[in-house]
Amino acid sequence: xxxxxxxxxxxxxxxxxxxxxxxxxLKEDNYSDYGKYDYAPKDYEDALDSYEKVLEVVxxxxxxxxxxxxxxxxxxxxxxxxxxIVYAKGTQQNHEALRDSGLYGMSLPRKYxxxxxxxxxxVMAAEIVSRGDCxxxxxxxxxxxxxxxxxxxxxxxxxxxxxxxxxxxTCSMDLTEPDAGSDLQAVQLKASWDEENxxxxxxxxxxxxxxxxxxxxxxxxxxxxxxxxGRGLSYFVYxxxxxxxxxxxxxxxxxxxxxxxxxxVFNNAPAKLVGDxxxxxxxxxxxxxxxxxxxxxxxxxxxxxxxxxEAYKYAQEREQFGKPIIQFAGVYEMLANMRAKTDAIRTLxxxxxxxxxxxxxxxxxxxxxxxQVEEKQKLKKYQRTADILTPLLKLFSSEYANQIAxxxxxxxxxxxxxxxxxxxRMYRDARILTIYEGTSQLQVVAAIRGVQNGGYLxxxxxxxxxxxxxxxxxxxxxxxxxxxxxxxxxxxxxxxxANSEFFDFNSRRLVEMCGYLIMGHLLIIDxxxxxxxxxxxxxxxxxxxSKIEEAATFIENFEESSIAKYKIEGETKxxxx
Amino acid sequence: MxxxxxxxxxxxxxxxxxxxxxxxxxxxxxxxxxxxxxxxEDLNALEMALQIKDKIKETTITVxxxxxxxxxxxxxxxxxxxxxxxIVVSDRKVAGxxxxxxxxxxxxxxxxxxxxDLVIAGRQAIDGDTAQVGPQxxxxxxxxxxxxxxxxxxxxxxxxxxxxxxERGIEVVESTYPCLITVHSSAKECRNRHAKRLMKYKNAxxxxxxxxxxxxxxxxxxxxxxKIEEWxxxxxxxxxxxxxxxxxxxxxxxxxNVVLTQKESKQLxxxxxxxxxxxxxxxxxxxxx
Numbered sequence: 097x098x099x100x101x102x103x104x105x106x107x108x109x110x111x112x113x114x115x116x117x118x119x120x121x122l123k124e125d126n127y128s129d130y131g132k133y134d135y136a137p138k139d140y141e142d143a144l145d146s147y148e149k150v151l152e153v154v155x156x157x158x159x160x161x162x163x164x165x166x167x168x169x170x171x172x173x174x175x176x177x178x179x180x181i182v183y184a185k186g187t188q189q190n191h192e193a194l195r196d197s198g199l200y201g202m203s204l205p206r207k208y209x210x211x212x213x214x215x216x217x218x219v220m221a222a223e224i225v226s227r228g229d230c231x232x233x234x235x236x237x238x239x240x241x242x243x244x245x246x247x248x249x250x251x252x253x254x255x256x257x258x259x260x261x262x263x264x265x266t267c268s269m270d271l272t273e274p275d276a277g278s279d280l281q282a283v284q285l286k287a288s289w290d291e292e293n294x295x296x297x298x299x300x301x302x303x304x305x306x307x308x309x310x311x312x313x314x315x316x317x318x319x320x321x322x323x324x325x326g327r328g329l330s331y332f333v334y335x336x337x338x339x340x341x342x343x344x345x346x347x348x349x350x351x352x353x354x355x356x357x358x359x360x361v362f363n364n365a366p367a368k369l370v371g372d373x374x375x376x377x378x379x380x381x382x383x384x385x386x387x388x389x390x391x392x393x394x395x396x397x398x399x400x401x402x403x404x405x406e407a408y409k410y411a412q413e414r415e416q417f418g419k420p421i422i423q424f425a426g427v428y429e430m431l432a433n434m435r436a437k438t439d440a441i442r443t444l445x446x447x448x449x450x451x452x453x454x455x456x457x458x459x460x461x462x463x464x465x466x467x468q469v470e471e472k473q474k475l476k477k478y479q480r481t482a483d484i485l486t487p488l489l490k491l492f493s494s495e496y497a498n499q500i501a502x503x504x505x506x507x508x509x510x511x512x513x514x515x516x517x518x519x520x521r522m523y524r525d526a527r528i529l530t531i532y533e534g535t536s537q538l539q540v541v542a543a544i545r546g547v548q549n550g551g552y553l554x555x556x557x558x559x560x561x562x563x564x565x566x567x568x569x570x571x572x573x574x575x576x577x578x579x580x581x582x583x584x585x586x587x588x589x590x591x592x593x594a595n596s597e598f599f600d601f602n603s604r605r606l607v608e609m610c611g612y613l614i615m616g617h618l619l620i621i622d623x624x625x626x627x628x629x630x631x632x633x634x635x636x637x638x639x640x641x642s643k644i645e646e647a648a649t650f651i652e653n654f655e656e657s658s659i660a661k662y663k664i665e666g667e668t669k670x671x672x673x
Numbered sequence: 674m675x676x677x678x679x680x681x682x683x684x685x686x687x688x689x690x691x692x693x694x695x696x697x698x699x700x701x702x703x704x705x706x707x708x709x710x711x712x713x714e715d716l717n718a719l720e721m722a723l724q725i726k727d728k729i730k731e732t733t734i735t736v737x738x739x740x741x742x743x744x745x746x747x748x749x750x751x752x753x754x755x756x757x758x759x760i761v762v763s764d765r766k767v768a769g770x771x772x773x774x775x776x777x778x779x780x781x782x783x784x785x786x787x788x789x790d791l792v793i794a795g796r797q798a799i800d801g802d803t804a805q806v807g808p809q810x811x812x813x814x815x816x817x818x819x820x821x822x823x824x825x826x827x828x829x830x831x832x833x834x835x836x837x838x839x840e841r842g843i844e845v846v847e848s849t850y851p852c853l854i855t856v857h858s859s860a861k862e863c864r865n866r867h868a869k870r871l872m873k874y875k876n877a878x879x880x881x882x883x884x885x886x887x888x889x890x891x892x893x894x895x896x897x898x899x900k901i902e903e904w905x906x907x908x909x910x911x912x913x914x915x916x917x918x919x920x921x922x923x924x925x926x927x928x929x930n931v932v933l934t935q936k937e938s939k940q941l942x943x944x945x946x947x948x949x950x951x952x953x954x955x956x957x958x959x960x961x962x
Binding site: 136 | 865867869870871
């Protein structure tokens with residue numbers, strides 16, 4: 097009888113952010129669907145009320161079904177039967193429950209059977225689902241693919257595929273190949289035009305494909321003969337009913353074991369081109385990736401919430417030396433930091449989601465009608481914010497989820513190491529989060545642009561300018577000092593040249609400094625509205641202060657010549673002693 | 674051809690989560706202390722109706738409930754899950770009804786609904802646990818009844834085959850229509866709310882509710898499906914003498930507060946031998962078998 101939405105006040109807090117009014121008005125195009133669809137809202141209050149009510153259903157299904165099934169799903173996993181992937185029993189049950197409640201295609205327009213939800217509530221649903229079962233969040237979350245189809249595919253493709261999403265047809269994004277992982281420019285799966293049948297034909301191998309046997313597959317393939325880089329790649333949609341893909345195997349993974357990861361062979365598989373040729377990687381996949389990174393952000397926050405709650409509960413119940421272990425400094429510090437980190441990545445998640453909401457809704461509007469200059473500027477501003485926040489979110493949320501899961505086991509002591517408690521599963525599930533949809537290292541590569549073009553600094557200064565109550569002035573002061581410390585460190589790194597190895601070597605440190613500043617500011621802004629975040633704000637700022645000190649000190653004392661010491665080459669030297 | 678199912682549902686105090694103030698001094702249920710919920714077996718009944726609707730496309734499901742104004746909540750909940758419309762029988766005159774008066778009221782309402790094929794109800798409500806209202810209603814409607822239903826074996830527009838869950842086994846029976854079915858808790862759980870239906874029907878109200886919420890009635894003109902029907906005793910042509918307390922021969926003679934005390938307990942290991950002994954003991958004392 098658990099409800100993972102109702103038991104979490106933080107979600108309601110973020111759902112009622114002042115910007116939501118503007119977001120909803122844009123998304124609902126001044127409520128033009130009212131009267132056309134019986135479930136469309138008539139005004140802001142109505143829409144927000146619908147969001148809450150639907151999230152309550154997500155919370156109930158997650159609490160009563162997904163979370164309950166998670167353990168068995170982890171044990172059972174999917175299997176291949178007659179070249180088809182069969183989900184674990186619980187996975188199938190989860191899928192059917194969400195499908196039967198109409199919870200696929202949440203963000204799609206109503207004319208395609210969707211709920212036309214803004215990103216914020218959609219991401220919130222993803223967070224809730226992830227808290228119940230991190231691995232299942234992949235299968236459900238791949239409805240993201242519909243977003244890419246909606247944005248870039250032809251009307252014909254949209255009409256064919258999009259209405260299926262709400263009916264529960266699942267998706268996959270087929271990008272990775274044995275020799276093309278982080279470097280997707282190396283994709284080799286071949287797409288050739290079949291003049292006789294007027295279709296594209298796909299031939300080749302894809303590897304590590306999440307939900308590999310999905311009904312609707314978005315495939316990145318080389319359509320231009322003789323090319324070797326990203327500009328020769330196009331994007332295709334393949335329908336499972338063609339039965340032209342062989343599932344070679346399902347990977348045996350460390351975590352998210354309920355989510356089937358397949359190796360696929362495309363055998364002359366007929367497919368349709370999405371958008372324009374040659375834009376597959378450089379435009380469409382990049383867009384899809386951004387959505388997927390936001391999804392991993394939600395997944396990370398959901399898992400963090402789950403792991404924190406398990407640890408908190410255990411620490412209250414478990415007694416040693418005659419008292420509950422939560423009363424020992426070594427334990428309560430861990431728990432408080434877990435709580436603070438969860439609040440920090442959650443506020444970063446919804447700040448990112450709001451930015452995406454605004455710019456995508458204006459972008460969508462611009463396709464329907466001429467938009468004002470002001471709106472164009474707003475679109476650009478929020479798009480820039482979304483672009484720099486997305487990699488930062490992916491980086492911090494996934495790393496924190498791992499730290500929180502690690503500490504959750506630590507709080508459990510020996511019991512946490514046993515299969516009897518849920519935290520060991522969460523620990524394994526968390527591990528993929530810093531890897532897929534771009535590793536942490538690649539998020540730094542994406543985020544460093546925000547360091548170099550001053551995007552982060554501008555954002556930080558915008559936050560600094562937001563007025564808050566006096567009680568936060570000390571925290572604010574610490575943040576000003578931290579920001580100055582960051583600026584100096586950046587200056588030093590930059591003095592070696594923006595393309596220097598020195599800069600590159602220290603880029604993660606610089607990006608992380610921005611992250612601490614942004615999360616600190618966001619939490620102060622939250623705490624200014626609700627006291628329930630004051631504690632976490634203080635803890636994150638304290639943590640950020642020492643982290644920034646550490647990074648700044650490192651950069652200040654670092655010399656270009658030191659880099660060589662980090663390059664391990666050749667055989668280990670013999671010890672001469 | 675259209676097929677019509679009436680689902681009987683009741684709003685009950687949640688007696689599954691009973692706290693110490695669940696009973697008043699005088700031994701009656703303290704409704705204020707317990708949250709009002711959809712009677713669990715009535716949800717099983719709704720699910721069975723929805724399964725029939727999945728098979729017979731032209732099916733209309735009407736949810737019928739009796740109770741105070743707020744009983745309209747169970748109608749809304751049913752709409753969220755797939756019912757087509759709902760009726761609340763609400764009248765001061767029906768307050769205090771026992772099963773005889775309740776079944777009379779319900780039967781009158783069903784007669785007013787008219788051309789029904791099936792009436793499906795939960796086996797019993799958790800506040801009274803009598804399991805009498807379903808069977809009594811069937812008697813008053815002079816239609817066959819199938820109690821303790823667990824599963825639909827087969828259904829078409831002429832007949833229905835039901836698997837019954839009985840104490841000593843199962844039984845499959847068939848009936849023509851009209852027919853009344855009471856559903857056991859072992860039947861399939863009710864499906865969840867549907868997001869679109871939830872958004873569509875969240876503003877469905879009965880006229881009394883609109884009055885309480887000071888909302889205007891024009892809502893119904895614009896969207897007639899948002900109206901939850903409300904019938905009074907006179908709407909269903911009921912004789913006052915058969916309603917409520919007056920129509921209820923059941924009188925509570927005495928209520929005792931029984932506190933169950935733990936008697937002896939036994940420690941058992943999971944060895945085959947211990948379990949074997951336990952089974953023998955349970956069979957010998959007729960708890961099992």
